[in-house]
Amino acid sequence: MTRYILIKILRSLFTLWIVVTAVFFVLRASGDPLYSVFSLGTPEATLDVFRVKWGIDKSMFEQYIIYFGDILRGDFGTSFFDGRQAWDIVMERIPKTLLLGGTTFSLSVIIGVALGAVAALNHGTFWDRGIMTASVASFSMPSYFLALLLILFFSLYLRWLPTAGASTWWHLILPSVTLGLTLSGSIARFTRSAMLEVLRQPYMRTARAKGAPRRRQVIWHALPNAAIPTVTVIGFQLGWLIGGSVVIETVFSWPGAGRLFITAVGVRDFAVVQLFILMVASTVITANLLVDILYGYLDPRISVTGDSK
Amino acid sequence: MSNATTSQSSEAQVATDTPLFEIRDLSVVFDTPDGTVQVVDSVDLKVSAGRTLGLVGESGSGKSVTCLAALGLLAARGRVTSGQVMFNGRDLLKISEEEMAKLRGCEVAMVFQDPMVSLNPVKTIGWQISESLCLHQGLSQGGAKKRAIELLDMVGIPNSKNRYGEYPHQFSGGMSQRAMIAMAIACQPKLLIADEPTTALDVTIQAQILELLSDLKKELDMALILITHDLGVIAEAADDVAVMYAGRVVEEAPVLELFDAPLHQYTLGLLSSLPRIDRTVERLSAIEGAAPPPQEFVTGCRFEARCGHCDDTCSGTRPPFTKISATRRVACMHPVKST
Amino acid sequence: MSLQHETTPATGQMTPTRQPSLIKRWGLSGEWLVSSALIYIGFVLFVAVFGFLFQPYPHTQTDLFNQLAPPVFMGGSWTNILGTDNLGRDVLSRLIKGVQLSVLIGVIGTAIGAVLGSFLGIVAAHFRGWIEEVLMMLVDVQVSLPFIIFALAVLAFVGNSLTILIIVVGIDGWERYARLSRSMVLSANQKDYVLAVRSLGLSNFKIYHRHVLPNIMGTLIVQATINLPGVILLESTLSFLGLGVQEPMTSLGQILGVGRDYLILAPWIAVAPGMVIFFLTLSIAIVGDWLRDRLDPTLK
Numbered sequence: 001m002t003r004y005i006l007i008k009i010l011r012s013l014f015t016l017w018i019v020v021t022a023v024f025f026v027l028r029a030s031g032d033p034l035y036s037v038f039s040l041g042t043p044e045a046t047l048d049v050f051r052v053k054w055g056i057d058k059s060m061f062e063q064y065i066i067y068f069g070d071i072l073r074g075d076f077g078t079s080f081f082d083g084r085q086a087w088d089i090v091m092e093r094i095p096k097t098l099l100l101g102g103t104t105f106s107l108s109v110i111i112g113v114a115l116g117a118v119a120a121l122n123h124g125t126f127w128d129r130g131i132m133t134a135s136v137a138s139f140s141m142p143s144y145f146l147a148l149l150l151i152l153f154f155s156l157y158l159r160w161l162p163t164a165g166a167s168t169w170w171h172l173i174l175p176s177v178t179l180g181l182t183l184s185g186s187i188a189r190f191t192r193s194a195m196l197e198v199l200r201q202p203y204m205r206t207a208r209a210k211g212a213p214r215r216r217q218v219i220w221h222a223l224p225n226a227a228i229p230t231v232t233v234i235g236f237q238l239g240w241l242i243g244g245s246v247v248i249e250t251v252f253s254w255p256g257a258g259r260l261f262i263t264a265v266g267v268r269d270f271a272v273v274q275l276f277i278l279m280v281a282s283t284v285i286t287a288n289l290l291v292d293i294l295y296g297y298l299d300p301r302i303s304v305t306g307d308s309k
Numbered sequence: 310m311s312n313a314t315t316s317q318s319s320e321a322q323v324a325t326d327t328p329l330f331e332i333r334d335l336s337v338v339f340d341t342p343d344g345t346v347q348v349v350d351s352v353d354l355k356v357s358a359g360r361t362l363g364l365v366g367e368s369g370s371g372k373s374v375t376c377l378a379a380l381g382l383l384a385a386r387g388r389v390t391s392g393q394v395m396f397n398g399r400d401l402l403k404i405s406e407e408e409m410a411k412l413r414g415c416e417v418a419m420v421f422q423d424p425m426v427s428l429n430p431v432k433t434i435g436w437q438i439s440e441s442l443c444l445h446q447g448l449s450q451g452g453a454k455k456r457a458i459e460l461l462d463m464v465g466i467p468n469s470k471n472r473y474g475e476y477p478h479q480f481s482g483g484m485s486q487r488a489m490i491a492m493a494i495a496c497q498p499k500l501l502i503a504d505e506p507t508t509a510l511d512v513t514i515q516a517q518i519l520e521l522l523s524d525l526k527k528e529l530d531m532a533l534i535l536i537t538h539d540l541g542v543i544a545e546a547a548d549d550v551a552v553m554y555a556g557r558v559v560e561e562a563p564v565l566e567l568f569d570a571p572l573h574q575y576t577l578g579l580l581s582s583l584p585r586i587d588r589t590v591e592r593l594s595a596i597e598g599a600a601p602p603p604q605e606f607v608t609g610c611r612f613e614a615r616c617g618h619c620d621d622t623c624s625g626t627r628p629p630f631t632k633i634s635a636t637r638r639v640a641c642m643h644p645v646k647s648t
Numbered sequence: 649m650s651l652q653h654e655t656t657p658a659t660g661q662m663t664p665t666r667q668p669s670l671i672k673r674w675g676l677s678g679e680w681l682v683s684s685a686l687i688y689i690g691f692v693l694f695v696a697v698f699g700f701l702f703q704p705y706p707h708t709q710t711d712l713f714n715q716l717a718p719p720v721f722m723g724g725s726w727t728n729i730l731g732t733d734n735l736g737r738d739v740l741s742r743l744i745k746g747v748q749l750s751v752l753i754g755v756i757g758t759a760i761g762a763v764l765g766s767f768l769g770i771v772a773a774h775f776r777g778w779i780e781e782v783l784m785m786l787v788d789v790q791v792s793l794p795f796i797i798f799a800l801a802v803l804a805f806v807g808n809s810l811t812i813l814i815i816v817v818g819i820d821g822w823e824r825y826a827r828l829s830r831s832m833v834l835s836a837n838q839k840d841y842v843l844a845v846r847s848l849g850l851s852n853f854k855i856y857h858r859h860v861l862p863n864i865m866g867t868l869i870v871q872a873t874i875n876l877p878g879v880i881l882l883e884s885t886l887s888f889l890g891l892g893v894q895e896p897m898t899s900l901g902q903i904l905g906v907g908r909d910y911l912i913l914a915p916w917i918a919v920a921p922g923m924v925i926f927f928l929t930l931s932i933a934i935v936g937d938w939l940r941d942r943l944d945p946t947l948k
Contacts, residue, residue, distance in 0.1 A: 015788045022789070027805045123385070136937070140930035142881050142901075144888050145922035148908060152915055200384075202421060203429040208382055209421075210441050210492065211414035213407070220440075224431045236791070243794030247885055251908070261797070262889060265804040273801055281792045288791070300431060300476040 008292055012285045019281040023274060024067060028060055071278075077271035079264075086271035090257055090279065096166055097256035101245055103172060104179040109234060112184035116191025117226075121218065123196060131188060138185030143244055147178045147251040164253035175252045179244050183237060190233040194226040201225070228299050235291035239284045328355035328395075329532050330417075330500050335392030337371070337378045339603070346603040349375050350556040351391070353630065354534075356549070358499065361526060361533040363547030363564065365540060365579075367600050371556040372536050373422075376502050380417060381409050396500070415445040418493035422505040424485035428477035434461075434488045435473035441495040460491040464521060483514035487521065494525055501526070502534045507542065519546050540583055544568060549636075552576050555600055555611035558630065561638045572639040575612045610642065618643045682938045685931035692928050696751040699744035704729075707745035708896050711736030716914040731916045733906060742898050743920055749899040750925070753814055754880040760818025761879070762872045765825025770856065772826070773833035783830070787823040795820045796885060803891045813892055817883050821875045828871055832864040866943050873936040877929035884925055900925050 051057040058066070070077065076086045119131040154174065155163040162171050198204065199222060207221040246258035253259070257276060264272040296302050337349035349371040356362040366372045377383050379394040379401060394401040396417065401409065413419075421427040429437060438460055439453035448456060454473065461469035464487040477485060486506060493501055503522060507515035523546055526533045535546055543550055543564065550567045552560040552575065560573040571577045578596040598615040601607075609624035610616070616623070622642045630640040711732065718724040719731040719739070730739040772783040799816050806812065836842055837860075845859055884901030886892030888908070893899040900921040907918025 011788070015785065015792055018785065018789045019793055023801070026802060029806055136933050137930055140877060140933050141926050142884055142888075142904075142922065142929075144885060144908075145904060145918070145926065148904070148911060148918050148922065152911060152919075156912055202423060202427045205382055206421065206427045206437075206489075206492075207429070208410075209380065209413055209419040211410045211412065211444055212440065213410050216444075221429055221432075225429070228431075239791070239794045243796040246794075246797060246800070247889065250889065262800070265800050265891070268805055273805075277793065277797060277801065280794065280797055284794070285792045298431065301478045 004296075005293060008289055012289050016278075016281055016285055020068070020071070020274075020278055021064070023277050024064055025060070027270060027273065028063070076275045076278075079269050079272050081267060081269055086275045089272055090260065090275050093255065093257040093260045096254060097245065097249070097258060099166075100172065100175055100179070100249070100254060100256060101241060104176045104183060104245075105238070105241055107176065108180045108183035108187055111180070112187025113191045113230065115184065116188040116230075117195055117218070117223070119188065119192045120195030120199060123199075128192075132192070135185040135189045138181045141182065143178055143182055144247050144251050146181065147174070147248060150174050150178060151252075166254050166256075171252075171254075175248050175254050178252075179241065179248050182244065183241060186237065186240075187230075187234060191226065191230050194229045195222060197229075198222050198225045224298070228295065231294055231298060232291055235287050238287045239280075242280050242283065327398075329358040329397065330534075331355040331393075331395040332375065332379055333393045333395065335375060335378060335394065336390045337374055337383065338388050338390050340386045340388070343604075347390075347606065348387075348556055348603045349378065350606065352553070352556075352558050353561075354551055354558065356500070356532045356534055358532050359526075359530055360548045361523075361535055361546055363543035363550045364534060364536045364553065365538065365543050365550060366553030367538055369600060369602065370553040372553045373504050375553075376419070376504060376534060376536060380413055380419060380502070381406070382413075382419070411445070414441045414493075414498075415496045416498050417500045417502070418496070418498040420486070420489050420493045420501065420503040420506050423509040424489045425477070425482055425509070427489060428480075428485055430477055433474050433476055434480065435475075438488065438492045438495055441492055445496045457491070457495070460495055461488070463494075463525075464488070464491040465517075466491070482510050483518065486510060486514075486518055490518075490521065490525070494529060494531075497529050498531060500532045500534070502536070504536045505538070506535075508537070508539075515542075522546065540579060552579070555606055556603065557611065557640065559612070559640045561630075563636050566637060570645070572633060572637065572644040573612075573641045574616045574618055574643070574645060577645050578615075610640075681934055685934040688927055688931045689935065692747060692751065692924070692931075695744060696748045699748060703741045703744045705738040705741045707737065707742045707898055709737060709741075716910065718914070719916050719920075722916065730920050731914065733903075733914070733917045734910055739903075739917060739920055742903055743900075743924065746898045746900040746903050746921060747924060749893060749897060750880060750883060750901070753810075753817055753883045753893075753899065754876060756814050757817035757820070757879045757883065758872055758876045760815065761821045761875065762825050762868060764818070765822035766829040766868055768822070769826040769829030769831075770833050770860075773830045773837065774852070774856075780830075783826060787826060790823045796882065799882065799886060800889065800891055803886065808891065808894060810893070810897065813883070813886070817879055817886070820879055820882055824875065825868060825871060829864060829868060832867060833860060836860050836863055870936070870940050870943055873932065873939055876936070877932045880925065880929055880932075 048057070056063065067077070074087075078084065079086055079089055082089075115131050115135075119128045122128050151163050151174065154161045161174055162168070163174075165171050204217065204221060207217045212221065242258070245256065246261055248254070249256045249258035250262050257279075261273065261276045263269075264276065332352055332354040335349060335352045336347060338345045338347045352371070352375050354362065354364070354375070364372045364376070374383070374387065378387065378389050381401065383389070389402060392402065396412070401412070404412075428434070435454065435457050438457040439448075439450070442448045442453040442456055443450070458469045458473055461472060466472055466484060466487050472480075472484075477488075480488060486509075490506075501522075506522065507518050510518060519542060522533065522535070525531070533546075535542065537543060547564045550560075550562055550564050551558050552567075552573065554575050560567070560571070560576050562572070567576065568580065571580055575596070578594075581594045582596065596615055601611060601614070607613075607624070609626055610619065610628050613619045613623045620643075628640045628642050630638050632638050633644070712735070714728070714732055714736040715734055717728050717732040717736070720726060720729050722731070724731050728738050728740070730743065732738055733742070768783055772780040799820070802816055803813065833856075842855060842859055845855055850858075883892055883899065884904070887899045887901030888905040890905055893902045895902075903921040904918050904925075907914070907916075907921070910917055
């Protein structure tokens, strides 16, 4: 088991390295970043000063070596725009992003799993069809459009909730509902199919034959089995959530890292964009790693063989 | 065959007893995309305390469905349309699901065909056995564990203390079935239904499991319903036999009488396909054709198409399940004349 | 007890009871849903191809004296059925043009992803070894970065043109086809019929072309149908954020992006394209589900 986790960790680090490298070169392929910072008439002499200052006078490969060395030392570069450390710029946005993402994620998991289980337990009934229809609708809906509709109704028409910002708890409602609807829709769908699969297994009949009451069958016999595939899927949804929050933070002017990313991308702020991507990739990779480890705990068949594939 | 000989003496007395478990006129239908099909058609079965009833038939003859329906374990698409299931003077089809749950695993228990998939893969064997004990006998965790280990010993699982905490995938097929049996007998049921308990196992293991079931039956004084398609298993372990064909019981007899003098043409056909040591047969004969699927069940005798002794009386009307003697019944218009 | 059966009428063949089962009823309502979805998809495709015939005005034609005019059902005039936007451009005309480009990008993008991913998957399954390792590593990389973040970065830094947008959108989801085709080819290569034709000395190309591909094609097409809504949504999101389709071209997401700024004054600008996208992706999702249940229940 330890060996298995160790290999997983090494593989994750390798993946992260590829992401960092790929992003570095793809972003540099866009040409001289100075032209997007300075206006056209700026004298070359001034530009050269900044080229040396920001280290972009050297060859691409040299820059990469320096950049990589800096990362290892914990230096993520400075923003071209306000000259502050990229780390500071991103980190001051993280708490708001975690607040929105964390609320959305935990609510969606609870609601999604519950709805999916209810649908599966009432397979083929009105409830099942209703929940599944809502679920398909929820992830067919462009999230930014849903956001606009909610703003239109709750903020502009009813005037109940604020449209933008993050100063009070009220501000949290619309963005997290928007993000959460889609997320819980897809979690519900996966939970349902996992549950349906489990419910038709012979061991569920054994549980009934044993005289376990209905509630006990579901909670103690079905859910632990259905959790195995569901946890993987929920792990993968984290990436989706981060991608979605970039859009939603922008629509609701939520002062989180996602909105920062959109701004930074717009002005081609290398250091900030690179750091953001690095952080997103490490979050997703870590989450997948945790899911792999959790898998070993949920499924006794894996911890013994030592390999899930 | 030795089993059957010893039990023969008690036959006359048993027949007059009220049976412990009796199925009367049970019919079951399944909902399918093409409408409903009837898979069990007015089945009558009974088993008395301490006896073993062998329920024999081809796959699809409705023998498992009959027992699942009797315990309320049908899948969602199956429905009971008529009948009574009397157990200890109560009709199991009339009682509520909660009462039924209290009964299942306690007074009536069931062992299934494929032990490897019938055990919950994410729970330890011990947990699964203790569960019945906690549910029905209100034992504490510690008490349940102690009792579960005893049960594991009882069903012949070596090193029971360590195996208590192991998971089903660490058990072989035979060991899993022993664990299933331990789970079923945990609360000392009055009736154990074993649905093809040996079919999924190696031939060498099959005999051990049958022996275990017979031993436990005696030890715990249970009644046993043994569902099988294997006449060898019947001969070895059953006291009485009910033969099912295409959703109906076609013959009912004590085991020796059935093997000695089958009355239904289908039973005769089945027996002729077995090698016998007490008779010299030129070659074994198989029954021509195949049993009809439920969609093609007819009202008249369902064996007619494969039977060499049929005439006009066989089709159209269901052959009555006629009492031949105190212990024998047959549903055939032209029962086999004794040779 | 047995006597009662003798009185049952001799009907011969037992007819199943005529009572509509649950499954049947579900099937019926499902078909109703699927037909509506197909009709809507057909309508959108028709608009995408022939819409220019009915387009009232050029989609770029501005009318500064007729800005933010409401649609007919909100008290507007029949000259602009769905109203006008901030520059007095006819929303209906822009919608028709937007449908055209959104559908085009969606379809071509999906095709790129499907072909690229399937090809890589087949190559990996054929050569095994380090080629397969590299591919699986690329899949890991792809999975580790939410695609929209990658797409936004590329479009902002590398530059933006319709070609780049289509390629970027097309890359989305390649790893799903790659995984799928890889595992299917791996199992197909073990099948008797493939081993048989291989022993006959058929060339690799012919084996894949004639024997393997036809067998995995159905699953890949179903996967493409399931992916299509995602691709359409991706393009619309990018355009909404201003990094997708650029003026003077227009797509549904781009119209929505404009409408967002006029949500209070002129909600119709945003709502009309939003509804079109929503029902389009919903319809494709419904049809995709239906196809999967019909053709390939193994897909998750």
